[in-house]
Amino acid sequence: MKKINAIILLIGLTTVCFGQVSDDFSDGGFTNNPIWSGSTSQFIVNAGKQLQLSNTVAGQSYLSTPFSSNSLDDYEWQVYVKQSFSPSGTNYGRIYLVSDQSDLTLPLHGYYIQFGEALSNDAIELFRQNGTASTSICRGKPAGIAASFTVRVKVTRDTSGLWKLYVDYAGGTNFVLDASGTDVMFNSSSFFGVDCTYTVTNASKFFYDDISIVAPSPPPPPVDATPPTVSKVLTISNNSISIEFSEAVDATSAQIVSNFSVNNSNGNPQSVVLQPDGKTVVLAFTNNFPNGVQNQLSLSSVSDLAGNVMIAASSPFMFFQSIPANFKDIILTEIFSDPSPQINLPTQEYVEIYNRSSNPFDLAGWKLSDGTSTATFDSKIILPNQYWIVCASSNATFFSGYGNVIEVTRFPSLNNSGDKLTFCEPSNKTIDSVNYDLSWYHDTDKQDGGWSIEIIDLNNSCSEGENWIASENPSGGTPGKQNSVNANKPDLTGPQLLSLTLQSSTGFKLTFNEKMEKDLSAAGFEITPPISLTNKSFVNFALKEMVIDLAQPMELRTLYNFSISNFHDCSGNIIQPDFSRASFMLPEAADSLDVIVNEILFNPKTGGVDYVEVYNQSPKYINLKNWTLGNIEEEEFINPKLITVNDFILPPSCYLVFTSDPTILSQQYPQAIQNVLFKAATPSLPDNEGTIALMNDGNKIIDYFSYTEKMHSPFVKDNEGVSLERISFSESTNDANNWKSANTTASYATPGFINSNSRPESFSNENVVTLDPEIFSPSIPGKDFSRINYKFDQSGNVANIKILDAEGRLIKTLANNETLAYEGFYRWDGDRDDGSRARLGYYIVWFEVFDDRGSINVYRKRAVIGK
Numbered sequence: 001m002k003k004i005n006a007i008i009l010l011i012g013l014t015t016v017c018f019g020q021v022s023d024d025f026s027d028g029g030f031t032n033n034p035i036w037s038g039s040t041s042q043f044i045v046n047a048g049k050q051l052q053l054s055n056t057v058a059g060q061s062y063l064s065t066p067f068s069s070n071s072l073d074d075y076e077w078q079v080y081v082k083q084s085f086s087p088s089g090t091n092y093g094r095i096y097l098v099s100d101q102s103d104l105t106l107p108l109h110g111y112y113i114q115f116g117e118a119l120s121n122d123a124i125e126l127f128r129q130n131g132t133a134s135t136s137i138c139r140g141k142p143a144g145i146a147a148s149f150t151v152r153v154k155v156t157r158d159t160s161g162l163w164k165l166y167v168d169y170a171g172g173t174n175f176v177l178d179a180s181g182t183d184v185m186f187n188s189s190s191f192f193g194v195d196c197t198y199t200v201t202n203a204s205k206f207f208y209d210d211i212s213i214v215a216p217s218p219p220p221p222p223v224d225a226t227p228p229t230v231s232k233v234l235t236i237s238n239n240s241i242s243i244e245f246s247e248a249v250d251a252t253s254a255q256i257v258s259n260f261s262v263n264n265s266n267g268n269p270q271s272v273v274l275q276p277d278g279k280t281v282v283l284a285f286t287n288n289f290p291n292g293v294q295n296q297l298s299l300s301s302v303s304d305l306a307g308n309v310m311i312a313a314s315s316p317f318m319f320f321q322s323i324p325a326n327f328k329d330i331i332l333t334e335i336f337s338d339p340s341p342q343i344n345l346p347t348q349e350y351v352e353i354y355n356r357s358s359n360p361f362d363l364a365g366w367k368l369s370d371g372t373s374t375a376t377f378d379s380k381i382i383l384p385n386q387y388w389i390v391c392a393s394s395n396a397t398f399f400s401g402y403g404n405v406i407e408v409t410r411f412p413s414l415n416n417s418g419d420k421l422t423f424c425e426p427s428n429k430t431i432d433s434v435n436y437d438l439s440w441y442h443d444t445d446k447q448d449g450g451w452s453i454e455i456i457d458l459n460n461s462c463s464e465g466e467n468w469i470a471s472e473n474p475s476g477g478t479p480g481k482q483n484s485v486n487a488n489k490p491d492l493t494g495p496q497l498l499s500l501t502l503q504s505s506t507g508f509k510l511t512f513n514e515k516m517e518k519d520l521s522a523a524g525f526e527i528t529p530p531i532s533l534t535n536k537s538f539v540n541f542a543l544k545e546m547v548i549d550l551a552q553p554m555e556l557r558t559l560y561n562f563s564i565s566n567f568h569d570c571s572g573n574i575i576q577p578d579f580s581r582a583s584f585m586l587p588e589a590a591d592s593l594d595v596i597v598n599e600i601l602f603n604p605k606t607g608g609v610d611y612v613e614v615y616n617q618s619p620k621y622i623n624l625k626n627w628t629l630g631n632i633e634e635e636e637f638i639n640p641k642l643i644t645v646n647d648f649i650l651p652p653s654c655y656l657v658f659t660s661d662p663t664i665l666s667q668q669y670p671q672a673i674q675n676v677l678f679k680a681a682t683p684s685l686p687d688n689e690g691t692i693a694l695m696n697d698g699n700k701i702i703d704y705f706s707y708t709e710k711m712h713s714p715f716v717k718d719n720e721g722v723s724l725e726r727i728s729f730s731e732s733t734n735d736a737n738n739w740k741s742a743n744t745t746a747s748y749a750t751p752g753f754i755n756s757n758s759r760p761e762s763f764s765n766e767n768v769v770t771l772d773p774e775i776f777s778p779s780i781p782g783k784d785f786s787r788i789n790y791k792f793d794q795s796g797n798v799a800n801i802k803i804l805d806a807e808g809r810l811i812k813t814l815a816n817n818e819t820l821a822y823e824g825f826y827r828w829d830g831d832r833d834d835g836s837r838a839r840l841g842y843y844i845v846w847f848e849v850f851d852d853r854g855s856i857n858v859y860r861k862r863a864v865i866g867k
Contacts, residue, residue, distance in 0.1 A: 064193030074216030087116020138181030248278035292360025337414035343476030365426030370412035403480020452477030496579035673752030
């Protein structure tokens with residue numbers, strides 16, 4: 001048998017890599033080359049150099065050895081098997097061709113050949129095992145191993161999963177195809193092994209030899225009949241390139257300078273050197289390649305080592321040396337934000353950029369953003385004086401006939417009415433930015449759509465809206481080429497300080513209407529009362545915003561004046577004197593009633609608007625940013641209307657009027673103070689009754705007023721267009737006596753200035769009642785009612801207040817057993833209980849007050865209604 005094995009096994013007694021196994025046990029053991037594991041104490045290598053089961057009791061024994069392969073395609077297995085007994089359902093052997101487990105007695109995934117079964121029709125059969133379940137793939141001739149047998153089997157599997165079982169039932173190598181079947185469930189292996197199941201009488205009658213697993217042979221190498229090609233051309237420096245061929249090339253033909261040439265006046269290289277890898281050559285030229293310009297390499301007559309000569313070819317390459325971009329090296333020159341209605345351009349948005357520098361730039365990683373969407377550019381070289389159209393990738397084909405196109409993903413959606421676009425290089429350094437709006441068209445018809453806006457002067461890097469205009473090209477724009485309006489338009493106007501905004505108690509921000517000069521060394525900054533400045537710097541490259549840091553904190557309740565001098569815009573124009581100053585102050589948090597409701601118009605004239613006037617009665621400068629107006633319903637703040645999201649300082653002792661339309665309000669009340677009319681949405685103010693509340697940014701109600709139309713003067717027949725005015729700042733907002741209809745002489749409203757019913761606050765000793773004025777008349781503005789003031793040494797007193805005529809008859813009851821505060825007032829408008837007007841003459845104010853101790857005091861005061 002060993003002689004036969006020597007013929008078959010050319011590999012010898014080794015475990016071969018890449019999934020090949022062989023063992024004929026001629027080394028006398030099974031623990032080395034290859035290593036078998038499992039039931040090692042129950043097997044021996046006998047004197048005939050065969051693996052033999054050697055046990056003394058019934059059982060199941062196995063040995064396995066590593067067989068690792070990621071594919072079973074085209075493998076071949078051979079093994080010699082001898083069982084010196086008649087197989088049965090309790091005496092049979094298995095050859096595991098494939099297993100994913102080393103222990104063959106456990107559930108596993110693989111393929112095995114079984115020798116023996118129940119009954120007498122024993123056949124050699126190939127199975128697939130999936131866990132504990134086995135499925136037959138093919139079965140050899142019936143009764144082929146019904147008795148004691150010696151066989152040699154060969155099993156193959158092809159790439160389609162076809163298994164073939166060959167058997168020599170004499171144990172030799174004259175194999176005959178015994179069975180075949182297809183199965184592709186498993187296509188990898190980890191182990192090969194033998195497994196014996198037996199009774200005690202057959203515990204030493206299993207024999208195995210000449211095990212061989214052979215991997216498929218690699219195909220023979222193809223004959224090289226393919227000429228070399230250029231795989232890669234790389235720029236090494238400004239005058240040298242490397243060429244990598246698809247294979248090793250002949251040294252002689254690869255180093256002939258005439259086989260290579262470059263256009264753009266470069267010609268043949270000065271030298272050609274083949275590199276050690278045998279397929280790369282380096283070409284050096286006398287002239288330098290122009291930066292950022294594409295060149296064309298031509299080459300021919302180079303052969304490979306087999307003598308195949310390449311086909312003449314050409315390949316583009318470019319030398320590019322990155323140069324840092326400066327501000328405004330590349331600028332935005334055209335914006336097409338509103339393509340509809342179509343004039344003659346595609347109905348897709350685009351922007352145009354222009355390289356106004358003398359250097360080329362690679363736009364890889366550059367970004368175009370509107371603050372919401374950001375488009376990132378792929379590599380694209382933009383040369384000096386080149387225009388490029390930038391648009392969404394999906395729209396690139398629409399602009400291909402107009403010029404150079406850069407397509408990007410996430411192209412910003414350009415707002416028709418205006419947008420802020422920022423163009424940055426990869427480190428996020430801003431190279432250009434525009435903040436356009438409809439005014440940049442300078443044409444009300446063209447701003448409705450279909451026309452682009454174009455920059456006028458490419459070299460005016462400072463101005464913005466005044467340097468842009470609607471395109472004059474009949475198609476609606478000039479994408480990819482010089483703008484239709486191309487002129488010299490220098491900036492000759494000085495800049496303006498637009499705003500001063502506090503950032504903290506030690507710093508503020510200045511905002512200018514245009515880009516300023518970057519150098520601050522000559523500029524003068526002054527603050528009164530004096531505070532030293534520690535830092536002055538611009539916020540960004542737009543040079544329109546500047547932060548100022550102070551050496552010490554600002555003081556509360558102090559008005560500061562700021563001025564700036566000898567400061568220029570980036571075109572060199574000095575700041576305009578009338579726009580070089582600003583006032584500022586440090587705001588304080590508001591407490592309840594710091595700002596009070598002072599006047600309200602809830603039933604406006606026809607075509608008019610409501611308004612609410614507030615008054616800052618505190619000594620604080622109060623910021624109304626994020627304050628809201630609303631209504632009060634069941635002690636809940638509802639229907640909030642935001643006043644402003646910007647900083648807005650209400651100084652002490654100042655009025656402010658909130659209305660939805662200041663223009664209409666000032667038209668109906670020309671006496672209104674224009675600069676305190678503040679456009680803001682107001683909550684619902686019903687004509688009959690309602691509420692208005694003022695809430696700060698900390699959700700604290702500062703003041704609220706519950707009004708009713710009954711608060712109007714009984715002598716006002718129609719309260720449409722008549723406001724309710726507060727009489728006293730110090731008295732309760734919701735004291736009905738503290739409100740009165742605006743006077744006729746004030747045109748029934750005083751928006752933004754002192755109320756027509758306002759009275760100086762009276763001060764008196766305790767336990768007194770006074771009238772202010774004692775004589776009043778409906779015909780005297782501001783003195784058309786009498787205020788009955790009281791002040792006692794304690795609160796909680798109860799009062800009855802009546803008006804008696806000269807004959808002692810009751811005409812008006814002002815209070816009936818009403819509890820009094822420590823101090824306050826009642827108001828008599830000269831009316832009677834029946835709503836009629838009292839006649840001219842003398843009247844008595846009868847003021848009875850008593851406390852919980854039974855003490856009663858009566859005060860009688862004379863009141864006179866005059867002409």
